[in-house]
Amino acid sequence: MIDRRAFLRALAAGGAVSVTGGAITGCTDRPTGSDRDPNTVTMWGIWASDVDKEADVIEAFTEQNPGITVSVSQVPSSSQGDASSVITAVRGRTGPDVYFMGRFSGAEMASLGLLEPIDELIREHEGVEPEEFMANWVKFSTDELLYDGQWYGLPMDTDTRAMYYNKDLTDEAGVDPELLDPAGGPMTLEQMWEISDAFDLQDEQGTYERITWIPWDGEASLMMWAMASGVRFFDDSTCGMTLDSPEMLDVATEYASWVERLQFSRVDAFKATYEPPNAPPTQTSFFSDRQMFQISGPWGVQAQHDYRPDMRYGVTHVPVADSADDPFTWAGGFGLAMPKGSSMSEAAWKLMTFYAGYEGQRILMPQISRIPTSLEAVQDDRAWDSSIEFFVEIMEFARSRPPLPVGTKLWDAMMMMQDSLNQQSQSPDEAIKTAQAYVDPTMQQFCPVTLPDGFGEPDPHFDR
Secondary structure: OOOOHHHHHHHHHOEEEEEOOOEEEOOOOOOOHHHOOOOEEEOOOHHHHHHHHHHHHHHHHHHHHOOEEEEEEEEHHHHOOHHHHHHHHHHHHOOOOOEEEEHHHHHHHHHHEEEEEEEHHHHHHOOOOOHHOOOOOOOOOOOOOEEOOOOOOOOOOOOOEEEEEEHHHHHHOOOOOHHOOHHHOOOOOHHHHHHHHHHHOOOOOOEEEEEEEOOOOOOOOHHHHHHHHHOOOOOOOOOEEEOOOOOHHHHHHHHHHHHHHHHHHHHHHHHHHHHHOOOOOOOOOOOOOEEEEEEEHHHEEEEEEHHOOOOEEEEEEEEOOOOOOOOOEOOOEEEOOOOOOOOOOOOHHHHHHHOHHHHHHHHHHHOOOOOOHHHHHHHHHHHHOOOHHHHHHHHHHEEEEOOOOHHHHHHHHHHHHHHHHHOOOOOOOHHEEEEEEEEEEEEEEEEOOOOOOOOOOOOOOOOO
């Protein structure tokens, strides 16, 4: 068995630890070339707060594979799509064999030559074609790791979005419980604004004392509303970005009307009062009974338990434009990849397939309040925490961000557009044109590129 205290002390100190058959040893700089031990796997692992849970996966793996040594380091990523640590490591030939990464960066990192394709490893070690093997995971999660006809990693988890609500506040406002019941489908935006008009409270100076919802708060954003409206962002036929499309203009125009309706500066002051920057996790406008609804992911269930266990809360669908619309959610997540310079060894492949497969996901997902992407794990109620069941159920409606080699620029462009609309520094028409001009010239450098077949359509393999 692993000496867990020693394992966690080593990671907390910023070092690396090796696990061989359940025993921990120190780790030196990784050898290169012919000096490398094919049965030693170096890995950049999970975020710092969950290294103890990851240790359970590594322990289970080494118990099954006593001849393999796993050396785990914790290398943080500081921002959306940040590849600086990998770029430095690849250039210096000091990268790991296996890398825990945000999947949305997959196509971009592959296009920059930072990742190794895994197709031949699948053929060699699994004895099937890559398409057949990758069909064992939820499709949108594998789409994010597919670039130019090759796969560059295995998906680990996902995290749909839904709307949390404070039951004491909805009761006080007289909101019909049937309206909040997910079984009846999502409420409409019109119904949400009706609640807002009745519940929002401002003092004589116009300062919010309580608010129904904020369409750009938590996991809500302009990009989310664009996905909810079916905006495609990219046109396969022209290999061009479409941030200046009529569909995007409609979304930006409606979003701008919300900003004007709520008055962004007053909402900003409200958030600064009840949820100031760097506040402890217990201090939020939602936890302080000042905000009725908030859009977030499955991790919010654990946050409720940890920081506001006495709150009566529920979870329902994100509001939609029309009562006839299907429910909507969006999903992201993480995966495992092999950076350039990886040993691409059988031992590294075994670790990847164990960690990102059914066995690893069954160990890790229940502990971190995330949803598995292994179809076998999704079907197994033991492979995820029952408290996030609603988030698992809505996966059939999940949409994801397009896996493009300009993923970071697309995200940045949408955030800049959102900020411009929030500050009313640009009109919706100006904002979408600015965003298009920011992203499309870079996209053209990678053409021809097409999105994965069936991207954006219901997953043909998903069935709960």
